[in-house]
Amino acid sequence: xxxxxxxxxxxxxxxxxxxxxxxxxxxxxxxxxxxxxxxxxxxxxxxxxxxxxxxxxxxxxxxxxxxxxxxxxxxxxxxxxxxxxxxxxxxxxxxxxxxxxxxxxxxxxxxxxxxxxxxxxxxxxxxxxxxxxxxxxxxxxxxxxxxxxxxxxxxxxxxxxxxxxxxxxxxxxxxxxxxxxxxxxxxxxxxxxxxxxxxxxxxxxxxxxxxxxxxxxxxxxxxxxxxxxxxxxxxxxxxxxxxxxxxxxxxxxxxxxxxxxxxxxxxxxxxxxxxxxxx
Amino acid sequence: xxxxxxxxxxxxxxxxxxxxxxxxxxxxxxxxxxxxxxxxxxxxxxxxxxxxxxxxxxxxxxxxxxxxxxxxxxxxxxxxxxxxxxxxxxxxxxxxxxxxxxxxxxxxxxxxxxxxxxxxxxxxxxxxxxxxxxxxxxxxxxxxxxxxxxxxxxxxxxxxxxxxxxxxxxxxxxxxxxxxxxxxxxxxxxxxxxxxxxxxxxxxxxxxxxxxxxxxxxxxxxxxxxxxxxxxxxxxxxxxxxxxxxxxxxxxxxxxxxxxxxxxxxxxxxxxx
Amino acid sequence: xxxxxxxxxxxxxxxxxxxxxxxxxxxxxxxxxxxxxxxxxxxxxxxxxxxxxxxxxxxxxxxxxxxxxxxxxxxxxxxxxxxxxxxxxxxxxxxxxxxxxxxxxxxxxxxxxxxxxxxxxxxxxxxxxxxxxxxxxxxxxxxxxxxxxxxxxxxxxxxxxxxxxxxxxxxxxxxxxxxxxxxxxxxxxxxxxxxxxxxxxxxxxxxxxxxxxxxxxxxxxxxxxxxxxxxxxxxxxxxxxxxxxxxxxxxxxxxxxxxxxxxxxxxxxxxxxxxxxxxx
Numbered sequence: 001x002x003x004x005x006x007x008x009x010x011x012x013x014x015x016x017x018x019x020x021x022x023x024x025x026x027x028x029x030x031x032x033x034x035x036x037x038x039x040x041x042x043x044x045x046x047x048x049x050x051x052x053x054x055x056x057x058x059x060x061x062x063x064x065x066x067x068x069x070x071x072x073x074x075x076x077x078x079x080x081x082x083x084x085x086x087x088x089x090x091x092x093x094x095x096x097x098x099x100x101x102x103x104x105x106x107x108x109x110x111x112x113x114x115x116x117x118x119x120x121x122x123x124x125x126x127x128x129x130x131x132x133x134x135x136x137x138x139x140x141x142x143x144x145x146x147x148x149x150x151x152x153x154x155x156x157x158x159x160x161x162x163x164x165x166x167x168x169x170x171x172x173x174x175x176x177x178x179x180x181x182x183x184x185x186x187x188x189x190x191x192x193x194x195x196x197x198x199x200x201x202x203x204x205x206x207x208x209x210x211x212x213x214x215x216x217x218x219x220x221x222x223x224x225x226x227x228x229x230x231x232x233x234x235x236x237x238x239x240x241x242x243x244x245x246x247x248x249x250x251x252x253x254x255x256x257x258x259x260x261x262x263x264x265x266x267x268x269x270x271x272x273x274x275x276x277x278x279x
Numbered sequence: 280x281x282x283x284x285x286x287x288x289x290x291x292x293x294x295x296x297x298x299x300x301x302x303x304x305x306x307x308x309x310x311x312x313x314x315x316x317x318x319x320x321x322x323x324x325x326x327x328x329x330x331x332x333x334x335x336x337x338x339x340x341x342x343x344x345x346x347x348x349x350x351x352x353x354x355x356x357x358x359x360x361x362x363x364x365x366x367x368x369x370x371x372x373x374x375x376x377x378x379x380x381x382x383x384x385x386x387x388x389x390x391x392x393x394x395x396x397x398x399x400x401x402x403x404x405x406x407x408x409x410x411x412x413x414x415x416x417x418x419x420x421x422x423x424x425x426x427x428x429x430x431x432x433x434x435x436x437x438x439x440x441x442x443x444x445x446x447x448x449x450x451x452x453x454x455x456x457x458x459x460x461x462x463x464x465x466x467x468x469x470x471x472x473x474x475x476x477x478x479x480x481x482x483x484x485x486x487x488x489x490x491x492x493x494x495x496x497x498x499x500x501x502x503x504x505x506x507x508x509x510x511x512x513x514x515x516x517x518x519x520x521x522x523x524x525x526x527x528x529x530x531x532x533x534x535x536x537x538x539x540x541x542x543x544x545x546x547x548x549x550x551x552x
Numbered sequence: 553x554x555x556x557x558x559x560x561x562x563x564x565x566x567x568x569x570x571x572x573x574x575x576x577x578x579x580x581x582x583x584x585x586x587x588x589x590x591x592x593x594x595x596x597x598x599x600x601x602x603x604x605x606x607x608x609x610x611x612x613x614x615x616x617x618x619x620x621x622x623x624x625x626x627x628x629x630x631x632x633x634x635x636x637x638x639x640x641x642x643x644x645x646x647x648x649x650x651x652x653x654x655x656x657x658x659x660x661x662x663x664x665x666x667x668x669x670x671x672x673x674x675x676x677x678x679x680x681x682x683x684x685x686x687x688x689x690x691x692x693x694x695x696x697x698x699x700x701x702x703x704x705x706x707x708x709x710x711x712x713x714x715x716x717x718x719x720x721x722x723x724x725x726x727x728x729x730x731x732x733x734x735x736x737x738x739x740x741x742x743x744x745x746x747x748x749x750x751x752x753x754x755x756x757x758x759x760x761x762x763x764x765x766x767x768x769x770x771x772x773x774x775x776x777x778x779x780x781x782x783x784x785x786x787x788x789x790x791x792x793x794x795x796x797x798x799x800x801x802x803x804x805x806x807x808x809x810x811x812x813x814x815x816x817x818x819x820x821x822x823x824x825x826x827x828x829x830x831x832x
Contacts, residue, residue, distance in 0.1 A: 041468035048475040051491070059344045059486040060336055067339045190317035197324045201331060211335050292676060299673050307664040307705075387660055389625045390653040392645050393677055548627045548641060 020114065021122040028126025032134075043139055046083055050143070053079045053206070068210035074237050075208075077149040081236050082205050082229050084140045088132050089168040089228065091124040094195055097179025098188040101270070110271065117176060117263060124172050152236045159245045163232040166252030171228050173259035174199070180266040183273055204230025224255035293397065300401045308407070319407050322366070326411055329481065330355060330418075346483045352422035353513045358481040358505030359415025361445035363408060365453070371403030372453045373470040376460025385547060396454070396540055419512070428513060441508035444526030448504050449477075451532030454540050461543030473499060480505035484518075496521070500528050555729065555761055556599040556622065560631035563592040563617050563785075591617040593785035594631065601728070602759040604751070606776035606793075608766060610813045614785045615765045619733050622763070623653050636728050649678055652722030656734035659714055660721055661706045667717050668702040671724060678725035685724060692720045695750045712743030719747065723754065730754070732764035736771055748774045769805045781812060788812060 057079060061072035070078060097120065100106045109116050143149070152160055178195040182188055200206050202225035209220055209230045220226055231248045234240040240248060308315040333355060337348035346354075379385040379399060388398045423430070456469055480501035484492050495502040503525045511522035566586045592614040599605055609615045620626040621633060624640030624647055633640060638647040654660070661670040675685045693699055696716045701709055709717065715735060722730060732751075736744045752775060754760045764771065772779055772793065779796060781789040789796060789812070793805070799818045800808045 041472060044472050045475055048472060052475070052479055055487050055491070056343075056482060060340055062344060064340065185314050185317050186311050187314035187317040187321075190314065190321040193321035193325050194317075197321075197328055200328055206328065206332055207335055211339060213335075213338060288679075292679060295676050296673065299676060303662065303665045303669055303673070306669075383658075386620065386625050386655065387658060389644065390623050390648050390651070390660075391677055392648040392679075394645070545627070548625060549629075 017114075021118060024119060024122035025126035025129065028123040029130045032127055032130040042087075043135065043142075046087060046135075046139055047143075050080060050083045053083075054147075068208050069239070070208060070210070070237070073150060076147075077237060078208060078233050080140075080143055080149050081233055084136050084143070085164060085167065085229065085232065086205060087136045087139065088128055088164060089171045090131075091127060091172055091175055093120055093124050093172055093175035094178040095188065095192055096120070097176060098182035098191055101179070101182035102186055102188055106270065117267060120176065121169075121172055124175075125168070128168055150237070153238060153241070156235050156238055156241050156245060159241075159249065160232055160236045163227075163235060163245075163248055163252060166249065166256065167228045167232055169256050170224050170252060170259065171199070171203075173256065173263055174224070174228075176263050177259065177266055180263070180270060183270060199225060199228070202226065203228040204233065208233075224259060227252050227255055293393075296393070297401055300404070301406055304404070304406065315407070319410060322408055323410065323414065326359065326362075326414070329478075344483065344485045346485070347426065349422040349426040350513060350515070351483065353419055353426070354483065354505055354509045355481050356415045356418030356422060357441075357509035357512060359418065360412045360442050361449060361504050362477075363411030363415065364442075364446045365449035366408040366411060367406045368400055368404045369449055369453045370405070370408075372399070372457035373466075374403055375399065375457035376463060376466045380460045380464055380547060385544075389544075389548070395544055396537070419509075423513065426513065434512060438512055441512065441522065441525050444529035445504040445508060447526070447529030447533045448500050451529065451534075451536040452477075452499060452501075453536075454533065455536035458536065458540040458543040461546050477501045477504065482506065500532065503528050554598040555601045555603075556597065556633075556635045556763075558595065558597040558622065558631065558633040560594045561592055561597065561618070561621060561628055561633055562590070562594050562630035563614075563621060563626060564629040565589045565591055590785050592621070592628075592782075595782065595785075595787040597780065597787070597790070599761060599763065601761055602755070603778060604755050604762045604764075604776050606764055606766065606772035606779045607782070608769070608772065608779065608809065609782035613782045615782055616733060618782065619731055619763070619765060623651060623731055624648060649725060650728050652725070652727035652730045654715075654718050654722045654730070654732045654735050656715070656732070656737040659706060660718055661714070663707050664705050666703050666705055667698070667709070670706070670717075671702075671721060674721055674724055680725050684726070688724050688726060689720070692723060692750075695753055696720060696746065712739050712746075715739060715743065715747065716750075719750065723760075726758070727760065729761045729763065732762065732766075734766055735764060736766060736768050744768070744770070751775055769809060773805055781809070783813065 057075050065071055178191050181191050202220050204226050209226050235245045333351055388395050479495055484502050484506050507518050507521040508525045510518045567589050607615055621628050624644045627641040636650050640647050701713050751762055755762055777792055779793050
């Protein structure tokens with residue numbers, strides 16, 4: 001067999017795999033389309049959440065120009081962008097993985113000729129695309145019409161969009177690892193809630209990280225969470241631009257690699273666990 | 280006499296059934312002890328997010344629209360108490376549209392000689408979530424002390440009445456939403472929305488603009504599950520009349536909701552769904 | 553007076569076409585597109601104390617609806633129903649103490665707790681005195697042999713074991729009437745035989761009236777001298793099994809019922825005796 005031919009086969013194999021994952025993305029997208037009605041109530045939900053923080057920050061800023069390096073207008077933009085973007089990267093991956101582990105369905109996944117994690121990511125991505133089109137974009141536009149908020153410069157806007165891909169991936173990987181924790185406890189809702197608390201607080205969704213005391217910021221620095229929401233938001237606001245903004249992209253890539261390794265390690269453990277204990 | 284005897288028997292039967300359910304519940308949960316504690320702990324953690332939010336924000340500002348850190352903490356602490364009762368006993372009323380109406384579990388309830396609402400509540404309760412209540416009391420005591428509050432004897436009966444009223448508001452709102460399930464025959468996703476809205480009740484109403492404040496006071500009265508009653512307990516009297524309305528609003532909303540529930544049951548028994 | 557007395561019992565359902573989406577759901581709240589479906593259409597049904605009646609009909613014929621009206625779950629659209637002196641849907645909370653109900657498709661027991669704990673809870677719900685409870689439980693256990701799994705949670709039981717427990721649960725408070733909706737569904741031959749034996753025993757020893765719906769005509773042959781057949785909401789036949797044989801000429805019950813479901817009628821005099829000949 002010539003080397004050329006071998007590479008050809010390899011290429012075909014990669015292509016086939018890619019087609020599988022694209023198909024999964026498409027499938028999940030269409031799937032969500034069928035249940036789109038639940039998204040309308042979801043939009044109200046986000047409106048209520050954003051509304052709560054809008055009123056709060058509005059009140060907090062009365063009589064003050066700057067807090068945590070942001071003025072009132074920037075803060076309100078921060079809150080809106082943070083929540084709208086969350087609707088994109090958010091996924092139920094942790095719940096899905098945890099329930100599959102708890103109910104022993106993970107054993108069935110071992111007999112299928114695909115990469116379990118990739119399949120999960122592909123489906124989550126399909127859902128994310130759906131959310132952008134039917135949720136984040138309309139919600140963002142609607143809010144803009146009701147109460148205009150700041151828009152980024154085009155350079156920052158582009159880097160911001162780039163970092164959103166990173167936000168999605170890091171959040172998905174954290175969720176995957178959280179899901180794998182179901183090997184250690186039956187309480188899937190416990191895992192789910194704990195992850196939610198950590199993400200809400202340390203990703204910068206509820207509070208810009210700059211609001212925390214210095215010691216807390218020093219700890220948060222060593223974790224991937226703030227690369228999900230806080231840093232992309234700063235790029236959007238123009239607080240980080242040029243080289244500093246590109247640094248965020250590389251930081252995200254770094255965390256994707258690290259979390260990827262951790263997730264693989266967990267998966268290996270999972271397989272061993274299933275093989276030995278039958279799930 | 281005979282009536283009183285019957286009433287006493289009925290009350291003791293309901294109480295017994297409640298404790299029996301509780302005992303069985305604890306027994307099944309204790310089979311997975313570690314998971315149970317993780318669940319309870321994670322719930323407290325979830326509640327603490329708002330606490331952390333308040334604490335962090337007040338490191339940057341001394342007051343929000345005239346409300347100091349300790350006052351906001353006090354409101355938050357009070358909010359936790361009726362909220363704990365709601366989480367423990369009323370949260371799963373959101374199962375009614377799907378599980379009880381659509382899937383017909385209500386048939387099973389209706390062939391038993393016991394009030395249907397009561398059966399649904401005791402069947403779906405998570406009494407361990409009451410742990411939020413002592414946490415709330417602790418926060419109230421801490422923040423009360425920090426603001427130099429001098430307690431008087433009538434604070435305690437007053438607190439009980441106010442907590443009762445606030446709990447009745449939860450019971451009313453969620454019973455009403457659950458009862459809509461008899462007409463919609465399935466979930467239309469209102470519950471999470473209302474849940475998020477109820478969280479507005481843990482901040483001073485002065486934070487919100489006119490229409491929002493109006494809705495939270497007179498339409499979905501979540502201003503009464505935290506803010507209004509707690510101002511009275513911290514001896515701030517600018518909202519005293521609203522605070523005193525808490526039990527009234529509670530009784531009215533639960534009465535209305537329970538009537539809707541009864542009408543819903545009647546409808547269910549008309550359609551069988 | 554008969555124990556169960558239903559006259560002209562009618563149940564109409566209004567079924568509606570559901571619109572799509574949230575907007576549709578909101579519109580459905582106010583304005584609905586209805587069709588009327590008559591599930592039970594003016595049936596008379598009289599049962600005396602101590603009778604054992606098999607109630608059969610094709611899927612969707614109106615069996616379950618009738619049972620639900622007799623047990624107080626559903627309110628009839630028309631006609632009257634009095635059971636044991638109560639109007640089931642009006643006196644639900646008192647009336648249900650007098651009846652036991654088993655839904656073959658749905659367990660009445662608590663999924664995660666031991667069977668015996670379910671029973672103890674039911675004792676309280678039905679207000680059964682402790683001694684009476686122990687006596688009943690022992691009697692039931694003697695025939696159904698529950699003791700082997702009384703301490704297991706329901707989710708760990710086999711279908712047959714679960715059904716035996718459900719039966720026991722429905723009988724702990726010594727009801728005057730036992731309603732069984734497909735009690736033998738999905739059970740193996742042995743489990744079926746045990747349940748039939750038990751029902752017979754309960755009926756002869758305690759004069760418990762039994763109304764059972766089933767798709768297994770073996771249940772009828774083994775247990776019920778009287779059979780009621782409902783089709784498209786109408787009572788087609790109500791009388792003795794013997795009467796059914798003689799009307800159709802001697803045949804197998806399976807065949808007779810199959811023909812009735814297919815819409816065939818016997819050559820002469822198929823009117824159904826209306827049960828009145830069995831009732832004083």
